[in-house]
Amino acid sequence: MSRLSVPNLETVAGPSGQIYAQIKKAIGSVPNTFAAIAAHGPAALKAVLAADTVLAAGSLTKRDQETIKLVISEAAGCDYCVAAHNHLAxxxxxxxxxxxxxxxxxxxxxxxxxxxxxxxxxxxxxxxxVSDEDFAAIKSAGYSDAQLVEISLAFATTVFTNVFNRINDTEIDFPAVA
Known part of the structure; x- marks a missing residue:
């Protein structure tokens, strides 16, 4: 059970309720992490969703974005995010x-x-x-300067959700990872 309370998503009003409605309309349900973040920090969730919108309009593929998020989540030991990004990837x-x-x-x-x-x-x-060698390796692999910005943004938003889910001990609502 998650540590932070989440209101009934169908009856909550105000900024959190508006965000829940938008997410439900867009993807059909509200993941537990989004529900908890919006319940206690709707502006923080709006910032994460805005960053995801920027990433979606960028030049990194969705496969690359989810690979980045999965690698970071695995490194951080965030079981929730590993399950989520494994599924999304x-x-x-x-x-x-x-x-x-x-x-x-x-x-x-x-x-x-x-x-x-x-x-x-x-x-x-x-x-x-990163070292000069690490930088040279990612550039020689074909990633552009703009994509390095996008990699940084994906990294930053994933660290936020990793840390939040570790604090909250968010109940996993994605398929389990073996």
């Missing part, structure tokens, strides 16, 4: 065997994706600090 077309390899810190066999994974793991491991 699968919906974006990442194959189950690739997802397993990502979670197990093994190469996927896709050179560009593996370069992204190594780069994001370095970001997570060294608090965002």
């Amino acid at each position: 699968k919906l974006a077309g990442v194959k189950p065997e690739e997802l397993k390899r990502i979670r197990e810190r093994r190469a996927t066999g896709d050179e560009k994706r593996d370069a992204l994974i190594r780069f994001v793991r370095k970001l997570a491991q060294f608090s965002g600090t």
